[in-house]
Amino acid sequence: MGMDIELIQELRGLVSELKEFISRLTIESDGSINANVDGTVNVDTISIKDPVQDYRAFVDELGRLLVNQRENAQIVIADSTNPTRRVTVDSSGRLLVSTPPPQPPPDTMPVILTGFGTVSGDNDVEYTITNGSRLVIGRLLAGAEEMTKAGRITLYDNPDGNGVTLNLIATLYVNGSSDVADLTESFEGDGVRKIVLRRTNLGGGSKEMFARFEGYEE
Numbered sequence: 320m321g322m323d324i325e326l327i328q329e330l331r332g333l334v335s336e337l338k339e340f341i342s343r344l345t346i347e348s349d350g351s352i353n354a355n356v357d358g359t360v361n362v363d364t365i366s367i368k369d370p371v372q373d374y375r376a377f378v379d380e381l382g383r384l385l386v387n388q389r390e391n392a393q394i395v396i397a398d399s400t401n402p403t404r405r406v407t408v409d410s411s412g413r414l415l416v417s418t419p420p421p422q423p424p425p426d427t428m429p430v431i432l433t434g435f436g437t438v439s440g441d442n443d444v445e446y447t448i449t450n451g452s453r454l455v456i457g458r459l460l461a462g463a464e465e466m467t468k469a470g471r472i473t474l475y476d477n478p479d480g481n482g483v484t485l486n487l488i489a490t491l492y493v494n495g496s497s498d499v500a501d502l503t504e505s506f507e508g509d510g511v512r513k514i515v516l517r518r519t520n521l522g523g524g525s526k527e528m529f530a531r532f533e534g535y536e537e
Contacts, residue, residue, distance in 0.1 A: 423534075423535035424535070424537070426537075427535040427536060427537040428452075428535060428536045428537075429533075429534075429535050430446065430454060430533070430534045430535055430536055431531065431532070431533050431534075432444055432445075432446045432514065432516050432531065432532050433529075433530070433531040434516055434518050434528075434529070434530045434531070435527075435528070435529045435530075436527065436528070437525040437526065437527050437528075438470070438518045438519070438520045438525060438526060438527075438528045439520055439524065439525040440519070440520060441517055441518070441519050442517070442518045442519075442528075443482075443515050443516065443517050443518075444515075444516045444517075444530070445477070445513045445514070445515050445516070446513060446514045446516075447480065447508075447510065447511070447512070447513050448506060448507070448508025448509070448510075448512045448513070448514065448536070449508050449510065449536055450508055450509050450510030451508065451509075452508045452536040452537065453505055453506065453507050453508065453536065453537050454505065454506050454508060454514065454534055454535075454536050455503075455504070455505045455534050455535055455536075455537065456474070456488065456502050456504045456505070456506075456514070456532055456533075456534040457501065457502060457503070457533055457534050457535075458499060458500070458501055458502060458532065458533045458534075459472070459474055459488075459489050459491060459499065459500045459502060459530075459531075459532050460497070460498070460499045460529070460530070460531045460532070460533075461491040461493045461497065461498050461499075461528075461529065461530050461531075462493055462496070462497035462498070462528070462529040462530075463493040463494055463495070463496075463526060463527065463528040463529065464495060464526050464527045464528075465494055465495025465496075466494065466495075466520075466522050466524070466526045467522045467523075468494070468520075468521040468522030469492045469493060469494035469521055469522075470492070470493055470494060470518065470519065470520055470521060470526060470528045471490060471491070471492055471517075471518075471519040471521055472490065472491045472492075472493065472516075472517070472518055472519075472528070472530040473487065473489075473490045473516075473517045473519065474487075474488040474489045474490070474514065474515070474516055474517075474532055475487060475488060475514070475515040475517065476488055476506055476512070476514060476515075477512065477513040477514070477515050478512050479511065479512075480511040480512055480513045482513075482515070485515060488502070488504055488514075489502055489504075493528075497529070508536070514532070516530050516531075516532055517530075518530050
């Protein structure tokens with residue numbers, strides 16, 4: 320019983336000290352907590368530390384919070400409902416996120432042009448832009464079965480509609496994979512101008528290839 324009383328007294332003392340410390344914490348005008356409660360703490364010794372592993376938070380010269388000081392530390396952002404779906408960063412340091420397909424605005428006509436099948440050389444699918452309308456291209460998709468050499472999906476603007484003058488809009492190279500490119504290209508229609516979607520097999524024989532562009536006329 321004596322031991323229990325001593326423990327209770329120690330706990331009471333700790334609780335009192337904690338209450339005193341909390342009462343001395345102040346909130347600055349910018350919402351930050353002032354940890355230097357008695358004015359004698361060296362701020363360089365204050366750090367946020369993971370209680371399990373030796374992970375600490377630091378602030379760089381620009382005031383940015385650094386969550387891990389180790390060189391080449393890998394920080395992963397995962398979907399809370401699907402741990403295998405993760406956010407990635409490209410070689411330029413840009414955060415890559417998945418965006419939903421662009422939706423045609425109200426009072427516009429969706430335009431989808433698709434080419435699919437085996438290709439041994441070039442295969443074109445064409446779309447003639449309606450006279451007096453403006454075609455906005457929002458997305459180019461491509462896919463091809465795997466072979467020795469890749470397949471090329473190319474999107475062209477053909478102003479005269481005869482297939483001679485082809486102005487490059489976008490290109491994707493695929494081989495046993497698929498890819499997608501978001502675009503913001505627009506073209507005025509006169510009933511002659513065409514958009515050419517070309518699938519090119521860069522190797523010998525034939526390979527199955529897919530191409531598609533999505534947009535709308537307004």
